Amino acid sequence: MKGTVLICCFLSLLLLQATAAEEEEEEEEEEVEEFISTLRDRSHIDETLRLATEEKSGDYGAAIERLRKIYHTSIKPMEQAYKYNELRQHEISDGEITSKPMVLFLGPWSVGKSSMINYLLGMHDSAYQLYTGAEPTTSEFTVITHGEKIRSVEGIVMAADSSRSFSPLEKFGQNFLEKLVGIEMPHKLLERVTFVDTPGIIENRKQQERGYPFNDVCQWFIDRADLIFVVFDPTKLDVGLELEMLFRQLKGRESQIRIILNKADNLVTQDLMRVYGALFWSLAPLINVTEPPRVYVSSFWPYDYAADTSRDLFKREEISLLEDLNQVIENRMENKIAFIRQHGIRVRIHGLLVDRYVQTFKEKMSYFSDPELVFKEIVDDPDKFYIFKSILAKTNVSKFDLPTKTAYQDFFGVNPVSNFKPLTAQCSYMGGCLLDKIERAITNELPALLSSINSGKQPGLSSCEATGCGEKPKNRYRKN
Template sequence: FHSAPLTDSDIEAKPIVLLIGQYSTGKTTFIRYLLDKAYPGEHIGVEPTTDRFVSVMHGSEERVIPGNAAAVNQELPFRGLNRFGQAFLSRFQVSQTTSPVLENMTIIDTPGILAGDKQLTERGYDFTQVIEWFAERADLILLMFDSHKLDISNEFKLAIHSLRGKEEKVRVVLNKSDMVSQQQLMRVYGAMMWSLGKVVQTPEVMRVYLSSFWTEKPPNSFDDCRELIEAESKDLLRDLKELRRNAAIRKINEIVKRARLARVHALIISHLKKEMPSMFGKKKKQEALLNNLGDEFAKIQQKYHLPVGDFPNPERFKQSLSHYDMDKFKTLKEDLIEKVDEALANDLPHLMSQFPTVNPELTQKERNPFQESAMPNDISSSFWHFDSIDKGAHLPTFQQLGPRDGKVSGSDVKPILMQCGLPNDQLAQIWRLSDFDNDGYMDLDEFSIAMHLITAVQNGAQLPEKLPQTLLPNRKF
């Protein structure tokens, strides 16, 4: 009737970003832009290229896992894809690469959607249902549009319709916005919003990003909207950066949603069971109930004072219900409903309170734990490269510090840095150089840079006045 049960791998999965769009809208190029590299098995071109669903994930080495193998791997959150059969699994793959961006998220690249009905019948699997499966598990859904191709094909329309109920996850990206002039961009934006308004039946306006994510900028691009496009692109990247921070809360949100659906489902099944006659006319009564599901839902809603939004779509529910014998449904167990109510009222809110809050803003003194005893010192440049840093060697120490949202504070790191025996003025300089985003916290990259600089000083090297660009990690955010 609804989704498959959540597995441990679903709960433990990294935030998922789902890219949906028609062919050649820049979905795969966007992924390459984020990763600063190609992922295994990618194809980019003006013609329809990506012909399969690709899960781009972090891995210790570059490799491709075929769909059938990925669907039975208990460490991957894709076991539920077995329901779509061999026809789909042969068009699905997991591409693992070593990009640090993927340490915080998984990106789903989807086939470019074409116009026409032929592909609807010849895919061998239900494209819309697959999109819906990924959308239920995604933390962010990006609808990609090309500034030169604003038409919405029938299959793209069905894919957008499958996102109903998940509007809070959906963002619209008008890609290649620098391929039109400022005046043309205004008209393109208006035309796209008009087209979306006919497909997306919601009173709220979707968030739209005007962006351009070229790995190599084409010569025929326009610069009159460059500042606007750069600002919009940064907003989108900021949304991606926030995914990890809110991932745990979204998991709880999904559990709450499922608990509410399970409660309503139990009440519906119990109500239909009670409506069935005990002896004769069962088949006729079942047909009558199926044809009047909307009225039956209204009765349940009034009896238990439930919101309309918790009830499923009557037509879709009817299709699933028609395969069952209502007379064989089980009666309602009130104690189970009470347990669900207890979980929704107390257990899940208590679980929410256990999650750490956002890292607080720090004072200037707290931003650098060695600031008080820091002394100015003229030091020369250094020419190390970030790739020479062994992050894996520093990971166990970093994990022992108990990172929150992937970061640790200066007070947490100070004892570790003090163990090296360097004077405080050098430690203050190392902190300033390593905390390159100047937020007063260290993530694994910054912690690894700090330990790398300490090793360099211990070997007789001098600290640079400014962190060289080559020591900065290769990441977009």
């Protein structure tokens, strides 16, 4: 009898445990359903960015190949002859020419940069989502690009691969490469754009404490970014020395900057208006331009907006930002041509200035002169010898595009003037003159390529490139 009672008690206990487990499982399922219901609808992202439309990759590929050919045949020869890379520290690789538009995320720590990327790419709750949290979480520069499968790429591998546009980052040292991470994944948006997430700015941490030149690395990405999102949290708008340094680095890139006031649904409308005004008040001394950058106010993460907030306003702001991003993607070829043309103009100015330094040095040299003293006098006081003024008088160069005199003191400090030939000697019968080729690229070839892109025509080779130019070189500075 006692055995029967014990068995019944045991069976009752098992039944109670099974019932409790079923109830717990049902509660978990309800929590999951409730969680899924709070996720925001992402259909407007695909619609605004036109991710469902097919891209004419053939036309884009032909234009890129044409641009690459113009750069290698018309701009790079002068760039190498006069060592332009040692003046500007910016050598353009094939990977940079063929690269997709780059969108850079900057800002203080824990403002939602990584969450915003997760939201745009739909990576939340996936194995490769960017880690987020209330504390400083991102310590690496993370580059998110397109790939056939999801995988992580070490920074050392990215720098060693010459086909990528990140190989120049090797100059920042091994400590930095250990803080560089690449993520490849098959995504329609990443076929058209590359995202770069950066470590958050911490005001009480100097860049030396990171083990690599943080500001220099940021400048490298800033110089190559097509769109720069500077993200802020409305609950912490303190502007310190590190943030001031960041905006100094953004000088001259105001057209690419977009300010994002993230996590806006954490505040009621009245407080949000005050924070918006405080943000402009804090940034006004740092952005010295007539027209301030565009500011987007919303909450860029996958979950629904908080109750009793300006949901319609936040949704419109988000769509406006997506339209801005889509505009950069659609104009990527035009922006690439404009970038190469601007680079060509700077290389041409550098070649003209070095040529003028060389000519002045030869004119001032005599049999009894000391070469070092003569050239030191020219470099220390170029205005005395009309170095810069002669370039402005002879060419259509703007004075605002000229490098500084100090830059050429440093340049000739490591590159003796005897290493360079004048422009009149930089000609060959088959190849023509370096100056003529770069001027033809700036005034004719690159604008013609841009026109063909805008008109929808297939970019092709010019008759000169197709047959091989055998024109007689013309030296515009040769005395008759």
